[in-house]
Structure formats: structure tokens, C-alpha cells
Amino acid sequence: MSVRPLLSVRGALPSLRRALYSTEARPIRSILIANRGEIALRVTRTAAAHGIRTTTVYTEPDALSEHAHASPYSINLGPADAYLDGEKIIRIAKGEGCDAVHPGYGFLSENSKFAQRCAEEGIIFIGPPPSAIESMGNKSASKDIMTSAGVPCVPGYHGANQDPQFLAEQAQIIGYPVLIKAVKGGGGKGMRIATSAAEFPSMLESAKSESRSSFGDDTVLVERYITTPRHIEVQVFADNFGNCVALGERDCSIQRRHQKIIEESPAPLLDPEIRRDLWKKAREAALAVGYQGAGTVEFIFDNDTGEFFFMEMNTRLQVEHPVTEMVTGVDLVHWQVLVASGQRLPLTQEEVEAQLNGHAFEARIYAENPDKGFIPDSGKLLHLRTPPATPTVRIDSGFRQGDEITTFYDPMIAKLIVKGENREAALAKLRTALEDYHVAGPSTNIEFLKTLAEHPDFIAGNVETGFIPKHHDELFHVNETPAEVYAQAALSIFLSESTRPSAVDPFSVLGGGIGYTGGLQERVFLLQDPNSSKVVPVTLRQCGKDLYNLSAAGVELPSVRVVEDKVTGKLLGYYGHTRVESTVVRDDDKLFIFQHGKQFRLSIAQPAWLEKLGGPKDGANSVVAPMPCKVLRVDVQEGEAVKKDQALVVIESMKMETVIRSPQDGVVKKIVHGQGDVVKAGVTLVLFEEPGEGQEAAS
Structure with a gap:
């Protein structure tokens, strides 16, 4: 197929491109x-x-x-x-x-x-030339290049002077709030938002520290922080012959910790003229640095004014590239190989646009705990069930059941990608697929994603990068665990611990053979929801073969018939005319219950008398590691009086820094683990004095 130039380099740039690239094909x-x-x-x-x-x-x-x-x-x-x-x-x-x-x-x-x-x-x-990576990898230099190319940039300071006082003065000139961002950053690392002059020094130090740790460079830029921004990016592709295409845009506004968790294409509620201008500016940005291969030009879109500004260019394939593949029908990795081997782009801009159809979402499945600030988690994938793959439902994953999520790398388990004929259809497919996604082991964000996908503003396409904090109360609302969940959990424990019927043992507990004498059991299980400190007793009384009376969470559940599916391992409970289907996975005292499209986590609580045997426990007077981590810095000293929310310790896990703050006013009794220590989740980091302890010691 003959391919005509799409957006060619003008003026002196054609000779530059010929110097940069060889057009000689080299098969791979x-x-x-x-x-x-x-x-x-x-x-x-x-x-x-x-x-x-x-x-x-x-x-x-x-x-x-x-x-x-x-x-x-x-x-x-x-x-x-x-x-x-x-x-x-x-x-x-x-x-x-x-x-x-x-x-x-x-x-x-x-x-x-x-x-x-x-x-x-x-x-x-298989990527762009080194010069393009260098130009766009430095966020300060890239903005100068974009300004020269006529691509709008966010007002800010992008220079080499890194004196903290000078940067604070620049922030004052720009006007608060400001974004402090590592010039060689990525993935949300080395980014902090300062809302006032008083907050700026600590945010600057934190951004620089994380940047040093992640990229070996603590140079930052400071720029205006747009209060209601959207993150819209354009997928571009360029070859060695001066051709560059834009393969549509992706909205990546739903983020936590400055990292994306849901992406979609096309961007919702975007004016068609602005959409085409974004594509044009993205192609101009790529050609301004003599680009080659796959790249993504990222823009901040101001919801208040309708303006957009260049943010950065990622000179690689993006994590969310499957969203673009779904709506274009293009294999972007194959295109990377073609261009790297010296071939022309397979499609023109007009042909790409003719292929655009439907709407696609990508949801990133992470091992993390949304209820605890999205801190990463780790551990073995005890149970993993994914939605059936179809032409419009795709799972890109690097893990199987039984694999270990370690603390060494990013905690992303998989990407769930769906496509529908329009946004409403694609969103319905996303919700259904999330209900079919089961993970037992580490904490995950799957339940949070389900809640997010049901939120009215997300359904309407009213998105912004601050969506999660803006709707925090609705997204993190804690629902009561249904009585049937406690009942199914208790039934699962009971059945797993009971003797099964056997032809050679007609007197087994669940028997019913020739020698069955009707010996029925009664058990009480103490179960606890991790979202609540409340322990729920579940009383189970066997009243016949596979028939039980249960009482759970104050609800009487009489004559519950139970059937275990030997093929799927599912537990089928019949509560009158209601059929409850569950998959229950047990790991020591932890229970994972998948029921009616939702996941519930319970634990088997210890009786009070057994807890006393274990001796004193760390409680309100200690601060523990929320995850396996390395202690980067301790910001307090033993004997120091601290206030609630004061920074105590800075930890690192999965390349992300987290500040551990004091849960209370108090006096530091002991620094249990210091800088450089590597600890497991739940290990005490800082111990506080008991109330009145200091006075007693003084007397």
C-alpha cells in the first residue's frame, strides 16, 4: 500500500531526519x-x-x-x-x-x-532514537522545545536553579496551588502538590527525596496546578519517512497517587474541534523532536476553561495501549516492529480515523488496599479467576494462580480491557467483567473499581484527576456485610472440618447411611469483618443431612439446604426460595467469599480467653508498618513530643514513598526500626509512652 506523508517535517527538519534515521529496511x-x-x-x-x-x-x-x-x-x-x-x-x-x-x-x-x-x-x-528520548525525558527541556513548536505549555519554572528559596519565590510568582514535579519523573513518583507557602518546603523535600530514590536525579520543576484538570493523552506513531499519525486519544483522569487506574478511549464529553486540535498538536510535538515509533503526548485539559497544555511525552509504549488497540483495530507492538525495521507506517491519518469505532475501557487490577490510602500489598495469589476472554473482553496479565506478588516491583496484577459500541455499552461490560474477576490473597482494588464504575458522575463522564478525593465519601462508603455472607462462610468452615460421608464409614458425622443415628451438630463461629472491629457470632445447628438452621448478624436463617459443587468447588446455599452461590477460599484464619458479584473478606476471630494467653499486644501506643517496606528516614527522636498527623517515618515499598504520620498526640518512647531497616507488614516502627508513663518515671 502506498502511504502519503501525513504531517511532514518542515524547513530544515527534513535534512535533520535524514541524518537521524536510515531508511534502509532491516528485517527483525x-x-x-x-x-x-x-x-x-x-x-x-x-x-x-x-x-x-x-x-x-x-x-x-x-x-x-x-x-x-x-x-x-x-x-x-x-x-x-x-x-x-x-x-x-x-x-x-x-x-x-x-x-x-x-x-x-x-x-x-x-x-x-x-x-x-x-x-x-x-x-x-525498538523505540525512538536516543536524541528524542533525551529531549522529551527531561521535562524542563521538553517544555522549551514544545513552546518553540507552538504547543501550549503550563505556566511555570523549568530552569536549572534548584535553590529551595528561589523555587519558593517562583512558586509565589506562579501562584498557589503549584505542582512540584521531578524533571525525570514518571508513574507519579517525584510529584507533590503544595497548596500554600507554608507547605512548600516539606513538599519540595519530599518530591526531591523520592526523585533521587527513583531516578537518581532530584531536579524538579514548579508549575501552575490546575484545580479541575483532566489528563488526556494522544497516541502517536511516526516512521523514518516523515510520516506521523495520531491514533485517537485516551482519557486517563481517574488516578490515585498520581497514577492511572482507569483509562478510556475516546475521551468523554470532548468537543470535536478540541479533539482534532489535540491530535494535531500531538503530531507536531512528535515531529519537533524527530520522533520515530510509538509515543504518547500527554496534555492537561482544564475543565474550567476548555484550554489544554502540554504536560510530557512518554517515549515508549504505554501501559494503557490496549485501549487504543481496541478502538483502532491496530496491533501497536507489530507497528513498533515494522517501524524499527525501517518500514513505512501501514495507515495514513485518514485511514486511521476511518477505522476508529466503539468505546474502550482499561481497568488496572492492583495488589493494594484502597481503604488504607491505596498502599501496595504483596503475597501469594491463592485463588485467581478471570472473566472469559472474548473479542471485546481482554485480560493482559503476568500472573497465574499460585504466583507471588513481591515487594520488588510494581503491584499491578493485570489489566482488564473491554469494548462496547458506545460508552454506555462498554461501561456495562466493564462492570460485568469486574464482577467475574476473583482474586484471593493480597488485598486488591477490584471492589473499589466496581464502586467507581457505578458512580453517577463517572457514568456521566464527568471526570477529573481529583475525582477520587472529590467523591471520597461515596467511593469509600462501608456497607454492612449481609447475613448470608457470614452464613456461607460458617457453612464452608463447618463442611471443610467435618467428616465426609463414606461407603466404608456409614457412621460419619454427615452420614445418612445404614448406621446413621441422627447425631447432629451445633457450632458457634466467631467471624470478623476487617472493616469493623465488631465480632459476629454465627450459630449453626444441623437439623438433617445437608440441612441447617443458622443465626448470623442478628438474622435467623432457618432450614438452609447446602450443596457443594464438586466440579467448581462452589457452595450453593438455598435460603427458602433464594439461591446463594459462593466461592469460599480459606487461608489460615482469613476467609475470602465471592458472592453475587462481590468479594467479602472475613477473619476467624479468637475467643477472648485465647487472646489473653498471647500476652500484651501493640495497640494504640504504637505505629506499625502498613506493608512490607524499607525505612528511608525517621523524622522524630526518642523523648520527642509529637502532634497528631505529624510525620514520623518515611518508608518505601514497590518504589513508592509513603509518609507514616502520628495517629495521636503523644511522646515517642522508642524508635523500634531506623533508617535502612527492612521490615514486614505489622511490625512496630515507633512506640509511644503510655498515658502518664513519663510523669511516673519523673517521680
Whole structure:
């Protein structure tokens, strides 16, 4: 197919492009995938579909992961941080005879030095040229380039002067609130919002600290913070011949911790003229830096004024690229391979637009606890059931049942992508698919996503980056756990601990054979909802074979008939004319109940007399680690009087910093774990004096 230029570089830029790129085609027959998890598997699928051999790499924590076994050519890199060892990856690529390296996203994907080293070693880097990565990777420099190219930018300071007093003065000139952002940041790391001059110094230090830890560079920019913004990004693709297309836009406004959790395409409630202007400006942005391959130009859209401003360009494939694939019908990874091998873009802008159809959502499934500030979680996936995959329901995942979510990497378990003929149909499909998504083990955000997808403003498309804090009370409303959930949990425990009917043992507890004498059981189970400190007793009385009277949460449930499905493992309870179907997964004293499209978590509570045997416990007078983590900094000293919400300790888990604040006014008795210590969840970090303890010691 002949492809005509779409948005060509003007003036002196054509000669620049010829200098940057070779238009000589170079076929790619073997790719090393320098990444892990779902993106490694995603690239493998496309490569296999086009007869390209893949070599995968993995680290010690990933030795049993699915991507480590996705190819017969799989190499152990070593320690957890070895995905960042570019020289070792290049040596492996050369040793395995690979033509190209696909960096995925994260790790080395936006490392210009790695891209340059690949070129020096004769290996194709499936991504943009090093100069484009360098230009757009520095958020200050990229804004200067965009301003010169006529792409609007947010007012702010993007210079080299990093003196805290000078930056504070610039913030005052810009006007509060301001956004402090690492120039080499990404994924929400190194970003803080300061709402006042008094708050600015602590926010600046926090942003710089996290930036140093994540990127080895603490340079930041300061710019105006738009109070009701939307995050809209445009997927662009450029080849070596001066052609560049925009493959529609994605709205990524639903975020927590400055990280996206739901993306959609097309962006809702967007004026068609603004939509086309976004596409045009995105293409101009890409061509201004001599771009090649897949990239995403991100804009802040001001809901109040209808203006949009360039934010940054991600010089790689995005996590949310499947949303664009759904509405365009394009395999973006295949396009990456085509362009990297020196071929032209397969479609023109007009042809891309002709293919756009329907609406798509992506929901990111994370191991995290939304009720505790979305802190990451870890642990084994004890039970995993995903919605059935169809042409309009897709799951991109790097984990299987039994795999471990570790603290070494990002806690994303999977991406759930759905498509409908319009936004309403796609949203209905998303809600149904989330109901079919079961994860037992670490805490996840699935229930939160269900609540979000039911919110009236989200349904109406009234989104902004502050959506979650704005609607906090509705999104985090705690509902009472239904009596049937407690009943099904108790029945599951009872059945698992009882002797099954057996042909050789007609006298078994649940018997009913020749020797059955009608010996019936009565049990009381103490169950607790983690959202409540209340312990709920559930009384179970057996009144016949598979027939029970139950009392739970103050509700009488008589003559409940129970059937266990031996094939699926589901527990079927018949409460009169109501059939309740449950999947119950037990892990020691924890119970995971999946029922009527919802997940409930309960624990088996210990009797009061048993708790006393365990001795004193850490309680209101201690602060514990909310997750497995490393202590980065302790901001208080022993003997210091602190106020409620004062910063005590800064921890890091899964590359994200979290400030642990004091739950009360008090006096620090002991710093149990200090800087550099690595601790498990629930371990005491800071111990407070008991009320009156200091006075007693003084007397």
C-alpha cells in the first residue's frame, strides 16, 4: 500500500531526519524482551504471531513467573534490580543472536544511553532514537522545545536553579496551588502538590527525596496546578519517512497517587474541534523532536476553561495501549516492529480515523488496599479467576494462580480491557467483567473499581484527576456485610472440618447411611469483618443431612439446604426460595467469599480467653508498618513530643514513598526500626509512652 506523508517535517527538519534515521529496511527475526510480566508476554504474543523468535530475561524473584517460561530462550539476569543492567542485557542479546531489543515500559524503556548503546552494538532498539528520548525525558527541556513548536505549555519554572528559596519565590510568582514535579519523573513518583507557602518546603523535600530514590536525579520543576484538570493523552506513531499519525486519544483522569487506574478511549464529553486540535498538536510535538515509533503526548485539559497544555511525552509504549488497540483495530507492538525495521507506517491519518469505532475501557487490577490510602500489598495469589476472554473482553496479565506478588516491583496484577459500541455499552461490560474477576490473597482494588464504575458522575463522564478525593465519601462508603455472607462462610468452615460421608464409614458425622443415628451438630463461629472491629457470632445447628438452621448478624436463617459443587468447588446455599452461590477460599484464619458479584473478606476471630494467653499486644501506643517496606528516614527522636498527623517515618515499598504520620498526640518512647531497616507488614516502627508513663518515671 502506498502511504502519503501525513504531517511532514518542515524547513530544515527534513535534512535533520535524514541524518537521524536510515531508511534502509532491516528485517527483525529475533527480539530480546528486556522486561517482565504482562508486557513481556504481550510482546511475545505479537512476535509469535509474525514468526519472530523471542528471548526473555528474568531475575531471581521472577524465576517462577510466567514470562520466565514463555520462551525456550530465557536467561536469568540475577538480582532483583538487574532489569536495569543495560550492559548485561546487551551482552545477552548479542550472545543469543538477537536483531533487536524491545524494552517494554518502565526500566530501560526511556533510557537514552541504553538506546545509544544498542545502536553502537548493532542492535535495533525498538523505540525512538536516543536524541528524542533525551529531549522529551527531561521535562524542563521538553517544555522549551514544545513552546518553540507552538504547543501550549503550563505556566511555570523549568530552569536549572534548584535553590529551595528561589523555587519558593517562583512558586509565589506562579501562584498557589503549584505542582512540584521531578524533571525525570514518571508513574507519579517525584510529584507533590503544595497548596500554600507554608507547605512548600516539606513538599519540595519530599518530591526531591523520592526523585533521587527513583531516578537518581532530584531536579524538579514548579508549575501552575490546575484545580479541575483532566489528563488526556494522544497516541502517536511516526516512521523514518516523515510520516506521523495520531491514533485517537485516551482519557486517563481517574488516578490515585498520581497514577492511572482507569483509562478510556475516546475521551468523554470532548468537543470535536478540541479533539482534532489535540491530535494535531500531538503530531507536531512528535515531529519537533524527530520522533520515530510509538509515543504518547500527554496534555492537561482544564475543565474550567476548555484550554489544554502540554504536560510530557512518554517515549515508549504505554501501559494503557490496549485501549487504543481496541478502538483502532491496530496491533501497536507489530507497528513498533515494522517501524524499527525501517518500514513505512501501514495507515495514513485518514485511514486511521476511518477505522476508529466503539468505546474502550482499561481497568488496572492492583495488589493494594484502597481503604488504607491505596498502599501496595504483596503475597501469594491463592485463588485467581478471570472473566472469559472474548473479542471485546481482554485480560493482559503476568500472573497465574499460585504466583507471588513481591515487594520488588510494581503491584499491578493485570489489566482488564473491554469494548462496547458506545460508552454506555462498554461501561456495562466493564462492570460485568469486574464482577467475574476473583482474586484471593493480597488485598486488591477490584471492589473499589466496581464502586467507581457505578458512580453517577463517572457514568456521566464527568471526570477529573481529583475525582477520587472529590467523591471520597461515596467511593469509600462501608456497607454492612449481609447475613448470608457470614452464613456461607460458617457453612464452608463447618463442611471443610467435618467428616465426609463414606461407603466404608456409614457412621460419619454427615452420614445418612445404614448406621446413621441422627447425631447432629451445633457450632458457634466467631467471624470478623476487617472493616469493623465488631465480632459476629454465627450459630449453626444441623437439623438433617445437608440441612441447617443458622443465626448470623442478628438474622435467623432457618432450614438452609447446602450443596457443594464438586466440579467448581462452589457452595450453593438455598435460603427458602433464594439461591446463594459462593466461592469460599480459606487461608489460615482469613476467609475470602465471592458472592453475587462481590468479594467479602472475613477473619476467624479468637475467643477472648485465647487472646489473653498471647500476652500484651501493640495497640494504640504504637505505629506499625502498613506493608512490607524499607525505612528511608525517621523524622522524630526518642523523648520527642509529637502532634497528631505529624510525620514520623518515611518508608518505601514497590518504589513508592509513603509518609507514616502520628495517629495521636503523644511522646515517642522508642524508635523500634531506623533508617535502612527492612521490615514486614505489622511490625512496630515507633512506640509511644503510655498515658502518664513519663510523669511516673519523673517521680
